[in-house]
Amino acid sequence: MLSYVIKRIGLAAVITVLAVSALFLIVHMIPGDPVSTMLGPRATPEMRAALEARMGLDKPLIAQIGLFFANMLRGDLGMDVFSNRPVTDIVLNQVPYTLTLILVSISWSAVLGIALGCYSAVNRNSLGDRLTGILSVSVIAVPAFVVALYSLLIFAVKLQWFPAIGAGDAGDWGDQLHHLVLPSLAIGLSWVGYIARLVRASMLEVLGEGHIRTARAFGLPERRIVFGYALRLAILPTVTVIGVGMGFLLSAAVFTEIVFSRPGLGKLVIDSITTRNYPVVMGSVLFSTLIFVASTTLADIINAILDPRIRAGK
Amino acid sequence: MTTPNISWTRIGLPRRSFLKGATALGGLAATGLMLPRPAHAAEGTLKTRTYADIRSMDPAFSQGVVDEEIQAAIYNKLIQYNPGRQWGWQLDAADMIEQVDDTHINFALKDTIGFTNGFGAMTAEDVKFSFERIIDDTLESTNKPDWGPLDHVEVTGERTGTIVLKNAFQPLWSITLPYIAGNIVSKAAFESVGGKIDTQPVATSGPYLHAGWEQKQKTTLRRNPDWQGEPAAFDEIQIYHIDDEKAAEIAFEAGEIDFTRVSLDSVERLKSSPIEGTTLDEYPSLYYVWVGMNLDNPKMANPKLRQAIQYAIDVPTIMAAAYFGAAEPSTGIIAPGLPGHRETSLTGAAANLEKAQALMAESGEGNVSLTISVLNKSANVTAAQIIQANLAAIGITLEISLHEGATFWELGSDANVEMVLNRYSMTPDPYYATSWFISEQAGIWNWERFKNEEFDALHLTAQSEADPVKRAEMYVRAQDLMEESGAYKFLTHEATPVIYRNSIVPALRPDGLPLYRYFGAA
Numbered sequence: 001m002l003s004y005v006i007k008r009i010g011l012a013a014v015i016t017v018l019a020v021s022a023l024f025l026i027v028h029m030i031p032g033d034p035v036s037t038m039l040g041p042r043a044t045p046e047m048r049a050a051l052e053a054r055m056g057l058d059k060p061l062i063a064q065i066g067l068f069f070a071n072m073l074r075g076d077l078g079m080d081v082f083s084n085r086p087v088t089d090i091v092l093n094q095v096p097y098t099l100t101l102i103l104v105s106i107s108w109s110a111v112l113g114i115a116l117g118c119y120s121a122v123n124r125n126s127l128g129d130r131l132t133g134i135l136s137v138s139v140i141a142v143p144a145f146v147v148a149l150y151s152l153l154i155f156a157v158k159l160q161w162f163p164a165i166g167a168g169d170a171g172d173w174g175d176q177l178h179h180l181v182l183p184s185l186a187i188g189l190s191w192v193g194y195i196a197r198l199v200r201a202s203m204l205e206v207l208g209e210g211h212i213r214t215a216r217a218f219g220l221p222e223r224r225i226v227f228g229y230a231l232r233l234a235i236l237p238t239v240t241v242i243g244v245g246m247g248f249l250l251s252a253a254v255f256t257e258i259v260f261s262r263p264g265l266g267k268l269v270i271d272s273i274t275t276r277n278y279p280v281v282m283g284s285v286l287f288s289t290l291i292f293v294a295s296t297t298l299a300d301i302i303n304a305i306l307d308p309r310i311r312a313g314k
Numbered sequence: 315m316t317t318p319n320i321s322w323t324r325i326g327l328p329r330r331s332f333l334k335g336a337t338a339l340g341g342l343a344a345t346g347l348m349l350p351r352p353a354h355a356a357e358g359t360l361k362t363r364t365y366a367d368i369r370s371m372d373p374a375f376s377q378g379v380v381d382e383e384i385q386a387a388i389y390n391k392l393i394q395y396n397p398g399r400q401w402g403w404q405l406d407a408a409d410m411i412e413q414v415d416d417t418h419i420n421f422a423l424k425d426t427i428g429f430t431n432g433f434g435a436m437t438a439e440d441v442k443f444s445f446e447r448i449i450d451d452t453l454e455s456t457n458k459p460d461w462g463p464l465d466h467v468e469v470t471g472e473r474t475g476t477i478v479l480k481n482a483f484q485p486l487w488s489i490t491l492p493y494i495a496g497n498i499v500s501k502a503a504f505e506s507v508g509g510k511i512d513t514q515p516v517a518t519s520g521p522y523l524h525a526g527w528e529q530k531q532k533t534t535l536r537r538n539p540d541w542q543g544e545p546a547a548f549d550e551i552q553i554y555h556i557d558d559e560k561a562a563e564i565a566f567e568a569g570e571i572d573f574t575r576v577s578l579d580s581v582e583r584l585k586s587s588p589i590e591g592t593t594l595d596e597y598p599s600l601y602y603v604w605v606g607m608n609l610d611n612p613k614m615a616n617p618k619l620r621q622a623i624q625y626a627i628d629v630p631t632i633m634a635a636a637y638f639g640a641a642e643p644s645t646g647i648i649a650p651g652l653p654g655h656r657e658t659s660l661t662g663a664a665a666n667l668e669k670a671q672a673l674m675a676e677s678g679e680g681n682v683s684l685t686i687s688v689l690n691k692s693a694n695v696t697a698a699q700i701i702q703a704n705l706a707a708i709g710i711t712l713e714i715s716l717h718e719g720a721t722f723w724e725l726g727s728d729a730n731v732e733m734v735l736n737r738y739s740m741t742p743d744p745y746y747a748t749s750w751f752i753s754e755q756a757g758i759w760n761w762e763r764f765k766n767e768e769f770d771a772l773h774l775t776a777q778s779e780a781d782p783v784k785r786a787e788m789y790v791r792a793q794d795l796m797e798e799s800g801a802y803k804f805l806t807h808e809a810t811p812v813i814y815r816n817s818i819v820p821a822l823r824p825d826g827l828p829l830y831r832y833f834g835a836a
Contacts, residue, residue, distance in 0.1 A: 031721045050454050082369040082377070084512045093529045156568040164568040165554055165561065166531055261556040261565070263530035271367070271530075271557075276720045 004304055012297040016289055017069075023285045024065050027278065034276030055081055055278060068282060077286070078279035087283035091268065095287055097167055098265040101256065102249045102291075104180050105188035106242055113192045114231075114238065117199025121207060121234075122226055132200075136193035144252050148186035148259045155182060165261040183260045187252040191245065195238055202234035236303055243299020247292040265291075358549035360818060360833060363556045363565065363574040367530050371515045373497035374448045374455035378739075379827055382494050384553065387535055387831040388518040390436070391496040392421055393487075397821035397832045399597075401651055401742050403492045407436060407519075409473075416482035416780065417465075423473035426542040429500040429517040436498060436519055438475035442467035443501035445477070453510065460495035462486065462777070482778035484785065488743035521546040521831050530555055535830070547834040566592075566813060573814040573828065578640040578693070581811045589813070596640065597810040597826030600740035602647045602747065605686070605701065605803040608731045610756075610763040613684060618677035620800030621661075623733075625673060626708045627701055627803050628665035636696035641809040646793035647738075647747040649807040651824055653782055654744040654789020659804055660797045665704060674708045683711040686733040689722040694735050697805065701735070726761045734761055737808075742825070744789040748773040751796060762801040769795045 034055065035048050052058050056067060056078075071078065077087035116136065120129040156164035168176035206212065207230050215225045254266030265284055272280035304310045366380045373389070376382060386394065390407035405411065410422040427436040445467050448455045463480035470476060479486070490496055503517035504510065515524045521543060522535035535551040554570075556562040559577040566574050567589060576584060576594070584594050605627060607614045614620060629643040643663035645656040684705075688698045695716065702712040712733075717725070725731050738759075740747055749755070752773050753765040769792050776788040796802045810826025821832030 031724065033720070033724050044459070047454065047456065047458075082375075084370065084372075084375070084510070090529065152564050152568075156570075157564060160568060164570055165556055165565045166570075170528060258558060259561055261531075261554065261558075261561050263528065263555075267530055267557075274719050 001304065004310075005301055008297050008300050008304075012293045016293050019289045019293070020282075020286055021065060023289070024068060024282060025061070027273075027281050027285070028061055028064070034278055051081060054079075057278075072286065077283040080280050081277065082275075087279045090280060091265070091283040091287050094263055094265050094268045094284075095291075097263045098250070098253050098257070099291065100176075101180065101183055101187070101253055101262070101264065102246060105184040105249060106191065106245060108184065109188035109191035110195055110238070110242060113195025114199050114235070116192070116196035118203060118226065118231060120196065120200040121203030124204065129200075132196060136196040139189050139193035140197070142190065144187050144190060145255055145259065147189050148182070148256060151182045151185055152259070167262045167264075179260075179262070183256045183262060186259070187249055187256050191249075195241070198238050198241060199231075199234060202237050203230055206230045206234045232306060236307055239299050239302050239306070243296045246295035250288055250292060360548045360551045360573070360830075361554065361571045362551065362828065362830070363554050363562045363571050364533075365555075365557060365559070365562075365575070367555045368513055368527065368533060370511075371513055371524065372511045373444065373494050373499060374453055374457055374510065376494050377456060383828055383830060384524070384533055384535065385494065385497050386520075386829060387522040387551070388515060388520045388524050389497040389499065390427055390519050391492060391498060392423075392441070393491050393496070394831075395492045395742075395823050395829060397823065397829050399824050401488070401824050403487065407498055414476075416778065417479040419477040419479075419486070420470075421475055421477065422471075424543075425473060427519050428540060429503060429519050430523060430538070430540070431503065431517045433500040433503045433517040436500075437472050438467075438469040440501050441475055441498055442469050443504070444498045445495070447504075447509075448495055457495045460490050460493070462490065482780065484777055484779065485741075485743040485745045489741040489746060493741065522551060525550070546831070551830055551833075553830075563813075572818050573812065573820055573833075575826065576811050576813050578809060578811065579638045581640045582638060584811075584813060591816050592813055593816055594811060594813045595820075595822075595826075597812065597822060597824065598642070598650060599808040599810045600649045600652075600742065600825045601737055601808045602644060602649065602740060603697075603735070603737045603805040603808060604644075604647070605805065606734045606736050606762040607801045608729070608733070608762055609765075609799065609801050610729055611732050613682075613732055614801075616677050616679055617800050618673050619679050619682065622670045622673035622677060622708055623705060623710070624661040624797075624800060624803045625666045625670035626704045626710075627805075628704050629663040629803075629805055631665075631704075632697045632700050632805060635700055636693045637806060637808065640811060641806045644804045644807045646796070646804050647740075647751075648744045648789055648793065649740065649825075652742060652744055653786040654776075654793070655786075656790050656793055660794060661803065667707060670708045674710075680709075681711075682709065683713070684732045685713045685715050686735055687715045687717060687722070687725055687731055688735045689737070690716045690718055694737075698735055726759055727757055729757070729763075731761060736761065742823075744785075745773070745777045748776070748789065748792050762799075764796060764799050764801050766795050766799065 034057070035051050056064055059067070075088065077091070079085065080087055080090055116132050120132045123129050152164055155162045162182050163179050166179055168179035212225060212230055215229055250266065253264055254270060256262065257264040257267040258270070265288055268280065269284040269288065272284060364380050364383060368381050368384060370376045370381060371385065373385060376385060392406060392408040392411055393403040394406040396402040396404050407423055407427050408421045409424045411419065413419050421441070423436055423438060423441070425435070428434060429436060445461065445464060447453055448457055449461050449464050462483040462485065465478045465480045468476040468478055498519070500517040500519070507516050513527055518524055518538070521538055521541045523538045524533070525536040526534040532555060533553045535553070537546045537549050554565070556565060559575065562571065562574040563576055563580055565571050581594070581596070588594065607620050607623065609615070633639060633641055633643055645659040648654045648656070686698055686701065688694045695714070698714045702714060705712045725734060738750060748769070750759040751764055752760065752770045756763040756765055772788045772792045776785050776792070779785040779788060797804070812820070812822065812826055814820050817836050819834040819836055821829045821834070823829060
């Protein structure tokens with residue numbers, strides 16, 4: 001198991017370096033002069049030259065990549081040219097907001113999705129199964145931004161149950177949780193349907209397998225068969241999907257953060273790309289990549305824990 | 315070959331925990347979190363909105379109104395803008411300020427203003443430090459141009475001094491002293507942190523204190539208990555960072571903010587179905603929007619063709635469709651209320667199709683196909699589509715080329731640009747408008763590559779002309795020259811509609827931007 005984990009973490013490190021290098025090149029290749037964008041119409045040639053030097057843009061691209069990784073290993077992602085603050089501080093300040101939003105969204109949708117999927121599989125072709133199926137497909141079909149806007153209009157404007165903007169007061173957990181409800185509903189709702197359908201399909205497949213029939217033949221209680229044997233196997237694809245889904249949720253978090261005016265990594269990336277604020281773009285991209293790679297790696301490790309065939313390389 | 319020992323790890327499925335968790339989550343959602351909350355801001359707290367996050371609380375590096383909205387409340391200047399519908403200024407930290415001659419301005423500070431965190435009373439040394447550091451080349455301040463020909467500040471007493479200019483500079487009174495570059499900081503405080511700060515002020519002096527900043531979320535200001543001027547109206551001001559105007563409108567309707575700018579397309583709805591207990595006010599904006607034609611591009615070289623385009627564009631239709639009738643056609647680059655504003659443009663706002671067709675015929679051009687470069691904002695795209703239809707009426711095929719922000723703002727250096735729909739920001743002095751269209755700026759911010767010696771001379775002399783009538787005439791003539799070149803069709807200055815609760819009394823600049831220090835409770 002340990003060697004599997006080490007191998008997987010090593011692979012994750014390689015993927016991170018490759019992904020960040022590729023993103024570095026892409027970011028620097030997109031048209032748009034960061035110096036003009038940042039300084040605006042008041043820039044003198046001297047100011048432009050000074051800013052270019054401060055951002056390291058006067059160096060060849062390959063030297064800029066090398067410098068980025070060298071500094072990164074020292075924990076230095078450079079300085080934000082606008083506010084003169086360390087990029088690491090800026091990005092680390094935003095990471096918890098996005099991470100919390102993603103984790104809360106995926107958690108509640110997984111809990112509900114798995115429950116609905118199990119129910120549907122166990123009660124196959126019942127009225128409840130059919131209703132669950134309709135409901136699941138419906139929520140998958142509704143785009144997250146529609147959920148966001150309607151939930152704002154209904155729960156924030158009309159009923160005034162939940163706040164429309166922000167992430168809550170720092171240090172006040174209740175307030176922060178209160179501010180999380182609508183954004184996590186917006187990006188988690190479609191995942192409920194998706195996970196429910198996935199779990200149902202996997203469960204039906206597993207419930208038809210020989211070892212389940214054997215367990216039934218031995219007279220084991222149905223609950224133990226479903227939850228102790230079937231779901232344990234059926235959950236594997238869901239774990240993988242949730243791991244990969246973190247990447248999708250990262251992108252969904254971008255518009256959610258904009259619609260709900262929440263701080264977060266997505267909003268930071270958009271703002272910094274718009275202004276070609278390269279140090280902040282790269283810092284944000286690095287952390288986004290780390291979150292994605294870490295979540296897929298974690299999903300692989302969980303799968304390996306749940307299924308010995310995976311860690312045995314079978 | 316060995317067979318791996320496959321053994322299942324015993325992880326009992328946490329069914330009970332799972333059910334407990336699901337129940338708890340549902341219960342939480344159904345009860346605790348859904349408690350109704352107060353619809354309006356707590357008493358004594360003003361909740362408002364800014365469209366971007368702050369960049370710097372250092373006046374040498376602050377960029378634009380977002381930083382200044384906060385700085386104007388926490389710092390003092392010698393003079394501040396007056397709230398209201400007319401541009402003007404009032405004394406702030408200065409007890410007296412007078413222009414002795416073209417290049418000397420004497421000032422005396424009030425003796426009641428002090429810096430927080432034990433940095434003492436405000437002195438003339440602080441004024442000297444604040445202004446001179448911005449023109450210091452080693453600091454590389456982005457706001458150096460605001461101080462124009464500042465030579466130095468002479469300290470003549472503990473609270474008295476003289477601002478010495480190299481030559482006369484009229485914008486000093488309208489965009490230097492009452493705006494970002496005019497903020498006075500504590501010399502001792504700045505020196506204690508190495509000469510410059512980022513987003514956290516070291517010491518402030520205004521009616522509000524900088525109580526906190528949550529990145530990408532909000533800035534909190536709190537009443538300064540040591541402030542001895544007109545008392546601050548609110549215990550606290552919370553300025554939320556809401557990028558999107560529609561999101562801000564929802565937040566306003568949800569009762570979470572008390573004041574915000576609204577989008578132009580919401581004005582009609584808010585007028586016809588007003589939100590109870592709120593007021594919608596419309597202010598003119600200083601921005602200017604125009605269609606530019608690149609004089610250096612061979613396709614635009616024919617002056618008759620350019621004039622035909624000027625007469626073919628129907629600005630009122632653009633106002634109705636792209637600006638929802640909430641903005642007025644402009645006559646130039648200088649907005650109403652500022653010196654040099656023209657009452658009418660030379661080519662008129664409404665299209666003159668007959669004249670445009672006649673000019674087109676005179677031009678001798680046939681099968682003309684042009685491209686207009688546009689920033690990808692909805693108002694711009696709609697305006698470009700109308701221009702496309704207008705030009706089609708005189709036989710010109712217009713292609714619309716959309717750009718996102720960063721690529722659009724690079725087009726100035728692109729000699730191949732043919733036409734462009736452009737929009738520049740503005741400060742309340744005409745000098746700021748003409749400075750981008752001088753010959754020196756061709757290919758930088760003068761995208762039309764308009765080069766006119768008379769215009770350049772007018773720009774230079776008008777900035778030091780003390781007679782307001784003569785100065786205004788100079789700027790009128792400068793805009794005539796721009797329009798006569800055929801390179802410009804002026805569209806609008808846009809508008810700034812704002813909405814606020816009747817529980818507050820907003821204090822706004824004539825262009826609708828907030829001056830929080832003067833906001834009051836109703």
